[in-house]
Amino acid sequence: MSDNVLIPRLAIIGVGLIGGSLSLALKEAGAVGEVIGCGRGKPNLEKAIELGVIDSYRRDPAEAVKGADVVFLATPVQTLGLVTQQCLPGLQPGAIITDGGSVKGDVVKAIEPLLPEGVHFVPGHPIAGTENSGAEAAFPSLYHDKRCILTPTENTDPQALELIEQMWRTVGSNVVRMPLEKHDKILAAISHLPHMVAYSLVNAVGSYDHYEENILEYSAGGFRDFTRIASSDPTMWRDIAETNRDALLEMMEQFEKSLAELKADIAEGHGEKLFEFFLRSKQLRDAIL
Amino acid sequence: MSDNVLIPRLAIIGVGLIGGSLSLALKEAGAVGEVIGCGRGKPNLEKAIELGVIDSYRRDPAEAVKGADVVFLATPVQTLGLVTQQCLPGLQPGAIITDGGSVKGDVVKAIEPLLPEGVHFVPGHPIAGTENSGAEAAFPSLYHDKRCILTPTENTDPQALELIEQMWRTVGSNVVRMPLEKHDKILAAISHLPHMVAYSLVNAVGSYDHYEENILEYSAGGFRDFTRIASSDPTMWRDIAETNRDALLEMMEQFEKSLAELKADIAEGHGEKLFEFFLRSKQLRDAIL
Numbered sequence: 001m002s003d004n005v006l007i008p009r010l011a012i013i014g015v016g017l018i019g020g021s022l023s024l025a026l027k028e029a030g031a032v033g034e035v036i037g038c039g040r041g042k043p044n045l046e047k048a049i050e051l052g053v054i055d056s057y058r059r060d061p062a063e064a065v066k067g068a069d070v071v072f073l074a075t076p077v078q079t080l081g082l083v084t085q086q087c088l089p090g091l092q093p094g095a096i097i098t099d100g101g102s103v104k105g106d107v108v109k110a111i112e113p114l115l116p117e118g119v120h121f122v123p124g125h126p127i128a129g130t131e132n133s134g135a136e137a138a139f140p141s142l143y144h145d146k147r148c149i150l151t152p153t154e155n156t157d158p159q160a161l162e163l164i165e166q167m168w169r170t171v172g173s174n175v176v177r178m179p180l181e182k183h184d185k186i187l188a189a190i191s192h193l194p195h196m197v198a199y200s201l202v203n204a205v206g207s208y209d210h211y212e213e214n215i216l217e218y219s220a221g222g223f224r225d226f227t228r229i230a231s232s233d234p235t236m237w238r239d240i241a242e243t244n245r246d247a248l249l250e251m252m253e254q255f256e257k258s259l260a261e262l263k264a265d266i267a268e269g270h271g272e273k274l275f276e277f278f279l280r281s282k283q284l285r286d287a288i289l
Numbered sequence: 290m291s292d293n294v295l296i297p298r299l300a301i302i303g304v305g306l307i308g309g310s311l312s313l314a315l316k317e318a319g320a321v322g323e324v325i326g327c328g329r330g331k332p333n334l335e336k337a338i339e340l341g342v343i344d345s346y347r348r349d350p351a352e353a354v355k356g357a358d359v360v361f362l363a364t365p366v367q368t369l370g371l372v373t374q375q376c377l378p379g380l381q382p383g384a385i386i387t388d389g390g391s392v393k394g395d396v397v398k399a400i401e402p403l404l405p406e407g408v409h410f411v412p413g414h415p416i417a418g419t420e421n422s423g424a425e426a427a428f429p430s431l432y433h434d435k436r437c438i439l440t441p442t443e444n445t446d447p448q449a450l451e452l453i454e455q456m457w458r459t460v461g462s463n464v465v466r467m468p469l470e471k472h473d474k475i476l477a478a479i480s481h482l483p484h485m486v487a488y489s490l491v492n493a494v495g496s497y498d499h500y501e502e503n504i505l506e507y508s509a510g511g512f513r514d515f516t517r518i519a520s521s522d523p524t525m526w527r528d529i530a531e532t533n534r535d536a537l538l539e540m541m542e543q544f545e546k547s548l549a550e551l552k553a554d555i556a557e558g559h560g561e562k563l564f565e566f567f568l569r570s571k572q573l574r575d576a577i578l
Binding site: 225255 | 530573
């Protein structure tokens with residue numbers, strides 16, 4: 001191990017797609033020394049060692065973080081406060097905790113008050129993912145060319161922030177800093193709302209029981225692509241829906257208004273308005289192709 | 290040309306993705322003799338000849354259908370009545386008209402009353418497509434392993450129905466017959482509703498202007514996949530929204546109820562209900578993977 005690696009010792013709490021991919025990418029870049037994993041499932045941790053995702057593991061978070069320069073929390077958002085608490089006894093002075101939670105307001109509220117003097121927290125969120133989970137799903141290019149949002153607060157240590165920013169740059173992310181309120185609204189709009197919509201759509205269509213057969217059987221590629229995100233992990237999305245409630249409800253209302261406008265145009269058979277509505281959406285969509 | 294080709298002379302009215310792909314597939318199968326195209330855009334028709342999609346074209350529908358055994362109407366749903374009217378003067382006795390419209394109730398209502406004795410109409414809908422259009426978008430395997438729904442009415446000639454069914458089987462489709470009302474409801478659920486939802490979602494998110502930047506810029510793969518269908522042709526979707534109005538409104542209401550249920554669970558922070566909702570959707574979705 002070279003003396004100038006970015007993170008001599010990294011602890012990953014939650015060795016799944018998110019935590020595992022960070023480890024693999026940092027290893028590939030030669031930016032990390034030893035990686036210690038921690039998580040609830042022993043088979044997953046064994047698999048992670050076998051796949052070279054981590055070097056070793058400890059079952060106790062406080063043990064896993066001993067001597068770690070950086071601790072990456074990659075467990076479901078609602079567990080991050082508890083997990084931080086479990087890590088505390090093992091943290092060395094100067095250790096930096098950072099996370100990958102999709103919600104930042106609730107996470108900062110849960111973690112910051114717990115921290116002793118000399119332990120730093122940098123709230124973060126790499127915007128990347130697939131519908132797969134577990135250490136087996138991890139791959140080193142997951143974060144390549146993806147945005148990573150860091151949401152420092154007035155309590156965030158500037159040097160710790162710099163190091164975490166450099167860590168994400170090293171794995172290929174485009175790092176952006178913004179206030180956590182803004183992060184939570186943007187994510188509600190571009191990620192949380194679409195998931196709620198997809199779940200609701202599949203639910204509505206799948207429970208339409210006027211015919212003997214399941215009408216989902218007729219669905220073609222468009223429907224399958226469109227509803228792919230409804231295959232995401234229910235526990236994770238329950239957590240997100242609970243922790244980013246206010247921003248999500250605001251966006252759901254925005255969406256309901258948009259849908260109600262469209263529905264009124266359809267009911268009135270207002271062809272010109274329908275065309276304009278579809279065209280406006282198409283233009284917005286094509287701009288992000 | 291062999292004497293036992295299925296369709297010695299085929300006229301395609303509307304040489305785009307749908308009409309062009311049928312022609313290419315029938316040619317590949319050796320099931321068609323001559324293919325005559327007709328459509329509004331001369332450059333598109335010239336291109337179609339260049340690509341081997343059609344053998345020749347006529348600008349006048351009545352000319353295009355002269356001597357045709359089968360006439361495939363592949364223009365937007367709202368034009369199908371008018372196009373049929375334009376074809377009438379050229380149709381030979383025994384000619385079979387069939388269509389690819391995504392809505393069947395309104396189309397049958399528009400076409401059946403126009404037909405003279407001895408000219409047959411078989412209402413159909415191949416469930417296939419991409420977001421591309423025009424003759425250049427056509428490819429012979431478009432219909433392979435896809436469903437094709439035929440919705441014969443009490444007026445449909447059984448032999449004409451048999452031939453059109455054989456035509457779709459020849460290009461690889463799984464042909465299903467059902468009443469047109471059922472077709473229109475199923476399509477409203479699995480195709481028309483998702484398009485309305487995608488258009489509304491992009492509209493709602495794209496017009497959220499609380500920040501200086503366009504928040505769509507932050508969208509990751511999930512959002513892009515999810516909203517791909519909002520890039521579809523606004524004219525086509527205006528037509529569908531107008532012609533399948535009642536079934537679509539029924540499905541939109543079904544969806545609104547589902548979304549409202551979810552929103553209430555989020556507002557109340559009802560974790561268990563949220564989990565069950567997401568799990569039920571995931572199971573429905575995974576069943577059609």
